[in-house]
Amino acid sequence: MRxxxxxxxxxxxPPATIPCDPKPARAGGLQTTGLPxxxxxxxxxxxxxxxxxxxxxxxxxxIAEGEFFAMLGPSGSGKTTCLRLIAGFEQxxxxxxxxxGTKVENVPPYRRNVNTVFQDYALFxxxxxxxxxxxxxxxxxxGKAERHKAAxxxxxxxxxxxxxxxxxxxxxxxxxxxxxxxxxxxxxxRVLLLDEPLGALDLKLREQMQExxxxxxxxxxxxFVFVTHDQGEALSMADRVAVxxxxxxxQVGSPQDIYQRPQxxxxxxxxxxxxxxxxxxxxxxxGKDACASLRPEAIRFVQSDGHLATVTGxxxxxxxTRVGLALGDMRINALIPADQAVPENGxxxxxxxxxxxxxxxxxxQ
Amino acid sequence: xTAASPVTETAQGTAIxxxxxxxxxxxxxxxxxxxxxxxxxxxxxxxxxLGIIYLGSLFALLAQSFFSIDExxxxxxxxxxxxxxxxxxxxxxLDIIIRTVSMAAIVTVAAACVAFPIAYFAARYARxxxxxxxxxxxxxxxxxxxxxxxxAWKLILAKEGILTWIFAKLHLTWLLxxxxxxPIIGGYSLSVSYTGTFLVFLYVWLPFMVLPVQAALERVPGxxxxxxxxxxxxxxxxxxxxxxxxALPGIVAGSIFTFSLTLGDYIIPQIVGSSRLFxxxxxxxxQGTAGNIxxxxxxxxxxxxxxxxxxxxxxxxxxxxxx
Amino acid sequence: xxxxxxxxxxxxxxxxxxLGLAFMHLPIALIFVYAFTTEDKSYQWPPPGFTLKWLxxxxxxxxxxxxLKLSLQVATISTVIAMVLGTLCAAAVSRTKFFGRExxxxxxxxxxxxxxxxxxxxxxxxxxxxxxPFSFWTIILGHATFCVVVVxxxxxxxxxxxxxxxxxxxxxxxxxxxxxxxxxxxxxIGTALLxxxxxxxxxxxxxxxxxxxxxxxQSTLPIWMLEELVRPRxxxxxxxxxxxxxxxxxxxxxxxxxxxxxGDQVAGSGK
Numbered sequence: 026m027r028x029x030x031x032x033x034x035x036x037x038x039p040p041a042t043i044p045c046d047p048k049p050a051r052a053g054g055l056q057t058t059g060l061p062x063x064x065x066x067x068x069x070x071x072x073x074x075x076x077x078x079x080x081x082x083x084x085x086x087x088i089a090e091g092e093f094f095a096m097l098g099p100s101g102s103g104k105t106t107c108l109r110l111i112a113g114f115e116q117x118x119x120x121x122x123x124x125x126g127t128k129v130e131n132v133p134p135y136r137r138n139v140n141t142v143f144q145d146y147a148l149f150x151x152x153x154x155x156x157x158x159x160x161x162x163x164x165x166x167x168g169k170a171e172r173h174k175a176a177x178x179x180x181x182x183x184x185x186x187x188x189x190x191x192x193x194x195x196x197x198x199x200x201x202x203x204x205x206x207x208x209x210x211x212x213x214x215r216v217l218l219l220d221e222p223l224g225a226l227d228l229k230l231r232e233q234m235q236e237x238x239x240x241x242x243x244x245x246x247x248x249f250v251f252v253t254h255d256q257g258e259a260l261s262m263a264d265r266v267a268v269x270x271x272x273x274x275x276q277v278g279s280p281q282d283i284y285q286r287p288q289x290x291x292x293x294x295x296x297x298x299x300x301x302x303x304x305x306x307x308x309x310x311x312g313k314d315a316c317a318s319l320r321p322e323a324i325r326f327v328q329s330d331g332h333l334a335t336v337t338g339x340x341x342x343x344x345x346t347r348v349g350l351a352l353g354d355m356r357i358n359a360l361i362p363a364d365q366a367v368p369e370n371g372x373x374x375x376x377x378x379x380x381x382x383x384x385x386x387x388x389x390q
Numbered sequence: 391x392t393a394a395s396p397v398t399e400t401a402q403g404t405a406i407x408x409x410x411x412x413x414x415x416x417x418x419x420x421x422x423x424x425x426x427x428x429x430x431x432x433x434x435x436x437x438x439x440l441g442i443i444y445l446g447s448l449f450a451l452l453a454q455s456f457f458s459i460d461e462x463x464x465x466x467x468x469x470x471x472x473x474x475x476x477x478x479x480x481x482x483x484l485d486i487i488i489r490t491v492s493m494a495a496i497v498t499v500a501a502a503c504v505a506f507p508i509a510y511f512a513a514r515y516a517r518x519x520x521x522x523x524x525x526x527x528x529x530x531x532x533x534x535x536x537x538x539x540x541x542a543w544k545l546i547l548a549k550e551g552i553l554t555w556i557f558a559k560l561h562l563t564w565l566l567x568x569x570x571x572x573p574i575i576g577g578y579s580l581s582v583s584y585t586g587t588f589l590v591f592l593y594v595w596l597p598f599m600v601l602p603v604q605a606a607l608e609r610v611p612g613x614x615x616x617x618x619x620x621x622x623x624x625x626x627x628x629x630x631x632x633x634x635x636x637a638l639p640g641i642v643a644g645s646i647f648t649f650s651l652t653l654g655d656y657i658i659p660q661i662v663g664s665s666r667l668f669x670x671x672x673x674x675x676x677q678g679t680a681g682n683i684x685x686x687x688x689x690x691x692x693x694x695x696x697x698x699x700x701x702x703x704x705x706x707x708x709x710x711x712x713x
Numbered sequence: 714x715x716x717x718x719x720x721x722x723x724x725x726x727x728x729x730x731x732l733g734l735a736f737m738h739l740p741i742a743l744i745f746v747y748a749f750t751t752e753d754k755s756y757q758w759p760p761p762g763f764t765l766k767w768l769x770x771x772x773x774x775x776x777x778x779x780x781l782k783l784s785l786q787v788a789t790i791s792t793v794i795a796m797v798l799g800t801l802c803a804a805a806v807s808r809t810k811f812f813g814r815e816x817x818x819x820x821x822x823x824x825x826x827x828x829x830x831x832x833x834x835x836x837x838x839x840x841x842x843x844x845x846p847f848s849f850w851t852i853i854l855g856h857a858t859f860c861v862v863v864v865x866x867x868x869x870x871x872x873x874x875x876x877x878x879x880x881x882x883x884x885x886x887x888x889x890x891x892x893x894x895x896x897x898x899x900x901x902i903g904t905a906l907l908x909x910x911x912x913x914x915x916x917x918x919x920x921x922x923x924x925x926x927x928x929x930x931q932s933t934l935p936i937w938m939l940e941e942l943v944r945p946r947x948x949x950x951x952x953x954x955x956x957x958x959x960x961x962x963x964x965x966x967x968x969x970x971x972x973x974x975x976g977d978q979v980a981g982s983g984k
Contacts, residue, residue, distance in 0.1 A: 124406070125404075126405070127405050135407075135884045135886075135893075138404060139885075140886065145878055147876060147878040148882075149882070149900075160896070164892055209886075414892075418892075432801045433801070436799070436861065437820070439857070439858070440820050447832075448831070450839050450842055451835040451839070454838060504736070508733040510730070512730070529970060530738075530741075533916075534959055535919045535935070535955075535959060535962050536935075538938075542955075544756070545743055545744075545756045546740060550755050550756055555758045596736075597737065600733075651828065654827070654831060657922065657939065670830045673834060683838055686834060
């Protein structure tokens with residue numbers, strides 16, 4: 026938090042049961058002592074069709090309790106619809122959704138212990154900040170003094186103490202985002218949904234908020250599910266990432282899995298800038314008829330004994346230089362440290378890589 | 391969930407909250423599960439009201455236009471016939487229709503000419519406070535009492551009224567007299583001439599033209615006009631080739647109002663104008679003193695049909711986006 | 714269209730716009746002068762003298778009071794009905810896409826799009842077919858019908874501007890449909906409804922064309938004025954009534970403007 030611990034009441038100390046281990050938890054999710062491991066959210070064969078459009082198409086998914094889970098994909102890939110299905114704004118056309126083991130098909134959004142931070146924040150323009158944050162508590166019937174106290178604490182949590190009297194229109198985008206967060210968290214949801222939460226912020230603020238969200242999630246131990254189209258955001262914040270395309274999940278895994286071992290061409294293309302090697306070429310190397318991914322930074326220039334490639338261009342990126350190469354019919358990129366000499370355009374070079382850097386993709390689409 | 395505990399106390403509550411708000415809560419759950427039920431409940435009162443009271447009356451009226459009246463007894467004969475529609479084509483009735491449609495057309499053209507500068511100025515030059523002044527300046531006459539406006543013109547056009555006085559002060563009485571001497575449009579005084587009727591129609595319906603034209607002009611980016619000038623067009627050419635075509639849907643939208651309202655009005659020609667009838671007066675007279683409901687109904691079909699064609703044409707010109 | 718401020722309006726345009734506005738306002742201003750004239754037989758200009766006598770004469774006319782009272786009652790009840798029906802319709806049309814919503818919009822707009830005389834005569838003949846005697850409620854039936862559209866237009870415009878995610882946010886935070894309506898929807902569309910209601914009131918208070926067909930022997934203020942216009946009895950009283958009517962209608966219109974000036978048009982095209 027920006028304000029540091031000084032502002033926080035003793036209650037804000039991270040609960041002992043939630044490990045603060047910076048290493049992301051794997052598929053199993055964080056385990057809370059004394060409780061059996063639970064899935065916070067699980068989808069079984071969930072589809073959501075709008076007319077002939079299959080926004081979500083037969084998705085199976087489980088999100089562990091306490092996990093920071095990202096849904097990544099291009100627009101129209103079904104990730105936001107999945108979020109709305111969890112929140113209850115959409116109903117599955119088929120399949121079942123469970124939240125903490127309870128089927129929620131017939132549960133309206135206002136009876137789900139799940140809260141959302143909306144993409145446009147959706148702060149109520151006719152209320153001041155404190156009433157916005159206290160809205161959920163007011164609906165529960167909590168007294169005014171009590172709910173304002175809780176709302177003020179939540180505002181402190183998001184580093185906006187003393188902003189209660191302002192109107193949403195008087196705040197900056199970043200501040201509104203924090204208010205939206207406080208308004209959701211004050212209800213102590215078991216799952217917090219974030220729809221492109223940082224999309225409207227500028228780069229610097231976005232990076233800062235990424236850090237803060239991560240810290241906050243660890244501290245509260247609430248399951249966070251967030252939707253983004255920014256792969257950098259997904260990789261840097263999430264414990265696990267699901268990559269969506271055309272209403273289907275292409276791959277679920279830790280950021281390292283997704284980035285280093287993409288299982289499909291789509292994931293390789295969409296997440297990072299991996300080179301995709303064609304089956305014909307891969308067959309020569311490994312004997313297997315499949316596509317393979319190769320990260321640009323894994324490619325090294327060698328004197329001899331490598332594959333012959335032609336340099337097609339280069340661009341200086343600051344810390345590194347990207348070199349475009351023609352390897353047979355394929356166009357690939359290599360990243361080399363900026364202080365290394367850049368081979369001339371049109372020259373023939375030998376390139377090589379460690380064998381374990383080449384990842385076969387199960388799905389060759 | 392006990393809400394009073396601090397935010398950070400890890401959520402271990404249930405995933406599903408108990409229903410809230412008693413019977414309203416359960417009703418709300420029902421609506422959530424059947425969104426159509428809520429929609430039907432919301433639509434039923436207005437659709438019943440408008441459907442039964444309004445459409446029902448309208449169809450009842452139109453149905454009567456297919457009956458006829460017995461010329462001897464004056465009683466309505468409830469047999470389907472087109473005889474009543476045939477009566478519309480009697481020279482006297484045809485005159486009424488032509489007179490009304492011509493007046494509506496002239497009023498519409500004049501309203502467009504007078505409204506355009508106001509709308510153009512308000513859209514392109516008026517800023518801040520002046521924008522509000524122009525907006526209210528159009529809204530107030532639009533919404534203020536129709537009868538009072540007509541009455542005001544009765545005062546203005548009277549033989550001893552302010553207009554005669556102004557002409558006298560300007561030593562232009564001869565001009566006014568010459569105008570009144572012209573057959574058809576002239577008369578004993580302005581308040582009993584077609585000129586007077588025209589002026590009142592123009593006045594009363596003008597705001598209906600200004601608003602849509604202004605709305606259409608507001609949507610023309612100023613850069614178009616600069617681009618046209620930049621490409622060498624004179625202001626006149628810019629107006630003809632850029633501004634006017636873009637404002638046209640607004641003008642057509644406004645003309646829907648001026649045309650339709652003139653077609654159906656029966657009070658203005660009754661109070662200011664000659665004794666010759668307009669469609670509205672004919673309808674009023676047929677259903678009232680003459681007691682000929684079928685003919686009155688047939689007369690009302692005339693503006694409906696004319697407006698039907700007019701709206702169809704306007705829709706093709708994209709005028710509905712400008713309303 | 715936005716000007717960048719460098720360009721000044723040409724003089725001819727300014728003059729035409731100014732004259733146009735004057736043309737729209739001077740006749741109404743004239744009413745205020747005539748209300749105080751000493752001349753009681755003709756519309757003589759300039760007035761030979763000014764007096765406050767006609768205010769007092771009008772004040773003591775029971776027929777004017779009766780008509781005013783009826784008009785206010787009719788306008789109030791019609792407005793309430795129109796607000797309920799118009800809001801329901803607007804909510805249904807703007808919240809959900811359903812088969813036939815274009816038809817619903819057309820149905821709401823039709824009573825005002827067709828000339829008033831058609832609505833009037835249609836209602837009258839329906840009353841006579843159904844053998845409903847003219848009463849206070851027959852006037853209401855007509856007025857509420859054409860007032861719905863004003864409320865509807867204002868409410869639809871505001872619904873369109875109110876982000877749909879506000880409703881979702883409210884439900885997300887635990888509020889059921891009714892709580893969401895009370896705490897989020899109503900405060901957001903409230904001013905638009907109020908504005909629509911005021912315009913509906915002004916519209917009903919002023920209506921004469923439909924009313925002549927649905928009122929029978931009853932006399933609303935506009936009907937009273939119409940009779941004075943057709944068969945003048947006491948012109949100075951008419952002048953004073955006209956002035957009062959202008960004042961009574963201007964106030965709600967100005968109020969409606971201030972309630973909706975941040976973006977909505979005051980459904981002017983809906984009259």
